[in-house]
Amino acid sequence: MNISVVIPHVPSPELDKLLEKCVKTVSGYKELIVVVNDGIGYGAALNRGFKLSKGGFIVALSNDVEFKSSGELYYLCNDGAVMYSANAQFGCCFCMPRWVYERIGGFDETFGLAYYEDNDLLMRYKDAKIPVRRAANVMVDHVGGVTVKALGKEQEASAFGAKRWKEKWGERDPNSWEQA
Numbered sequence: 001m002n003i004s005v006v007i008p009h010v011p012s013p014e015l016d017k018l019l020e021k022c023v024k025t026v027s028g029y030k031e032l033i034v035v036v037n038d039g040i041g042y043g044a045a046l047n048r049g050f051k052l053s054k055g056g057f058i059v060a061l062s063n064d065v066e067f068k069s070s071g072e073l074y075y076l077c078n079d080g081a082v083m084y085s086a087n088a089q090f091g092c093c094f095c096m097p098r099w100v101y102e103r104i105g106g107f108d109e110t111f112g113l114a115y116y117e118d119n120d121l122l123m124r125y126k127d128a129k130i131p132v133r134r135a136a137n138v139m140v141d142h143v144g145g146v147t148v149k150a151l152g153k154e155q156e157a158s159a160f161g162a163k164r165w166k167e168k169w170g171e172r173d174p175n176s177w178e179q180a
Helices: 013-025 042-052 098-104 117-127 146-150 154-169
Strands: 003-009 031-036 057-061 065-067 082-085 093-097 132-135 140-142
Touching (some): 013 031, 013 065, 042 117, 117 132, 146 154
Parallel strands (some): 003 031, 003 057
Antiparallel strands (some): 057 093, 065 140, 082 093
């Protein structure tokens, strides 16, 4: 299977250790792209990697994700749907077929450093009637928020993302993308 894995990363001793753990638990890919997030934001860094990727499936991973067993990338690949891990939020570990990326694109970079950009992408999938499903047999450990916390901008990024969400989607619930 032709899988590209894209991981955004802010270099630092603490985050470098998390990235190393993440990469060690990932297997089954043909291409690994680690994008240096030089302050452009999570979504923008992933978009850089998406543009470089060549695989028929594109897996987006946070640098603080560890798969609980190897080879689980295969279970994320589904030609007819966007898939994400069974036990974590969408944005930290998901896979889209290339055709979805070509049709919808990547993250909206106007959400800034972090937060709500994944809900926005999910809402665009929903509006385009692209199925989004949990991969029941893909389990990950996700620390969560370590990059934005390391940058000291967690509250600022969250407030900015919430403001941008309201500008773009109005009163629509950020979790209303969930499909039955």
